Amino acid sequence: MTQGAAYAADPAGAVRRHGEPAGETRGPRDAFQRDRDRIVHAIAFRRLRHKTQVFVAPDGDHFRVRLTHSIEVAQIGRTIARALGLNEDLTEALCLAHDIGHPPFGHAGEDALKAAMSHAGGFDHNAHTLRVLTRLESPYPRWPGLNLSWDMLEGLAKHNGPVADAPWALGEVDADFPLALGAWPSLEAQVAAIADDIAYDNHDIDDGLRAGILDIDQLCTVPLVSARWRAVCDRHPDVPRARLARELVRDQIGAMVNDVIDETRRRIRRANVETVADVRAAACQLAGFSDAMAADERVLKTFMYATLYHSPSQLAVAQEARGLLARLFAAYAADPARLPVEWRASLPEAEPNRTRHIADFIAGMTDRYAITRHRELIGPVALPEGF
Numbered sequence: 001m002t003q004g005a006a007y008a009a010d011p012a013g014a015v016r017r018h019g020e021p022a023g024e025t026r027g028p029r030d031a032f033q034r035d036r037d038r039i040v041h042a043i044a045f046r047r048l049r050h051k052t053q054v055f056v057a058p059d060g061d062h063f064r065v066r067l068t069h070s071i072e073v074a075q076i077g078r079t080i081a082r083a084l085g086l087n088e089d090l091t092e093a094l095c096l097a098h099d100i101g102h103p104p105f106g107h108a109g110e111d112a113l114k115a116a117m118s119h120a121g122g123f124d125h126n127a128h129t130l131r132v133l134t135r136l137e138s139p140y141p142r143w144p145g146l147n148l149s150w151d152m153l154e155g156l157a158k159h160n161g162p163v164a165d166a167p168w169a170l171g172e173v174d175a176d177f178p179l180a181l182g183a184w185p186s187l188e189a190q191v192a193a194i195a196d197d198i199a200y201d202n203h204d205i206d207d208g209l210r211a212g213i214l215d216i217d218q219l220c221t222v223p224l225v226s227a228r229w230r231a232v233c234d235r236h237p238d239v240p241r242a243r244l245a246r247e248l249v250r251d252q253i254g255a256m257v258n259d260v261i262d263e264t265r266r267r268i269r270r271a272n273v274e275t276v277a278d279v280r281a282a283a284c285q286l287a288g289f290s291d292a293m294a295a296d297e298r299v300l301k302t303f304m305y306a307t308l309y310h311s312p313s314q315l316a317v318a319q320e321a322r323g324l325l326a327r328l329f330a331a332y333a334a335d336p337a338r339l340p341v342e343w344r345a346s347l348p349e350a351e352p353n354r355t356r357h358i359a360d361f362i363a364g365m366t367d368r369y370a371i372t373r374h375r376e377l378i379g380p381v382a383l384p385e386g387f
Contacts (some may be wrong), residue, residue, distance in 0.1 A: 007268070007279050009186045017177040018143035022057060030276055031149050036093035038146045044100045044132050045070075050366035051099075052106035053200075054207050054308070065206050066099045066106075072203055073098065076257060077195035080287075083261045084286075086188050094155045094192035101129030103363040104370040105321035112325035112343050116333075117359050119167035120352035126159045127298050128363055131169040134176075144340055154179045155189030156343075183280040187264075190287035198256045202249045208308045209245050218240065218250075222303045223246030224296040228252050256293065263290040298358075325362065325375050331377050332358045338377060 006061055013032035029037065074095035081091035095253055102125045105107035113123035130153060134145035146200055157163065157170055160209035162183040166174060208214035220226040228251045232244050264287045271282050279286060289297060308314065333355065336347050343361050348354045365373070370382050
């Protein structure tokens with residue numbers, strides 16, 4: 001691993017909320033490597049295998065889910081971190097963990113939980129990631145949560161930069177282990193966030209083409225895509241167009257990654273950043289796209305929302321998914337005896353903790369488990385054939 005920059009996060013200085021006895025490292029790993037491994041071994045991470053990325057509970061084995069998306073984000077994040085001399089292990093850990101707080105059915109599920117919890121502080125998947133990792137997933141005998149490093153929790157908390165108004169779940173974590181929410185996070189966290197954008201911008205194109213919702217001619221109305229498509233076709237004039245779609249995706253990822261590396265180096269020089277403290281004290285985000293690439297990426301996102309995320313077929317499924325989760329929440333709230341025995345045993349008596357407890361259970365569901373429980377408790381599910 002290359003880690004030469006003075007502004008890279010240093011695992012030797014990492015601290016945790018709960019002290020861990022010396023000599024219990026279970027192998028020669030530093031603090032950030034242990035963070036990464038704790039994520040990989042977490043039940044919540046494994047559940048991402050059956051949580052929506054773009055398509056709800058996809059039947060096709062070749063479509064992405066939250067788990068495969070997170071792995072792809074980690075690959076992009078490590079590439080950028082290595083080029084910038086950052087800590088690759090922390091970057092990878094942040095990338096792998098960033099979607100752990102997503103409920104079933106992606107953003108449709110989040111909308112349902114927000115509405116159901118409107119009287120109990122609402123629901124935010126970024127804040128719920130911190131709640132899962134510090135409270136709900138507790139495999140260790142001496143403390144709640146995974147006892148991740150401060151750098152790890154800080155990076156996850158500031159998923160989109162400094163936080164001025166923390167949701168209740170994040171506020172509870174911050175009160176217990178202050179995360180300097182008003183400052184910029186480490187460069188590793190900033191790289192993880194931009195790697196997420198790069199991954200879903202491009203891999204969702206791949207899935208949209210595979211599903212038949214997008215086609216190349218549509219995509220070529222986007223300037224960023226049309227330029228890359230022409231370059232791909234010029235390089236491979238004798239190859240059928242159908243075989244070039246994934247080459248297009250690879251080219252776009254490469255162009256975005258190179259742009260982020262060049263632009264981030266420029267911003268670091270301009271801001272005279274020399275230490276991790278300089279990164280957090282910076283007046284702006286340091287890792288990101290150049291102005292030109294950012295403008296092109298916004299056009300691509302607008303296109304993807306109009307043609308893929310908000311396509312009629314996707315909106316219809318999302319509406320049913322929201323209704324399914326809303327009905328499940330109402331059923332458990334009306335009769336908590338329907339909860340599994342271990343969740344019933346720890347159900348708080350008073351609000352808002354009672355509602356939040358039910359939401360914790362539902363947010364942890366996979367798509368298919370939510371569908372199964374709805375069929376058992378409420379009735380049939382009006383989702384596409386094959387579910």
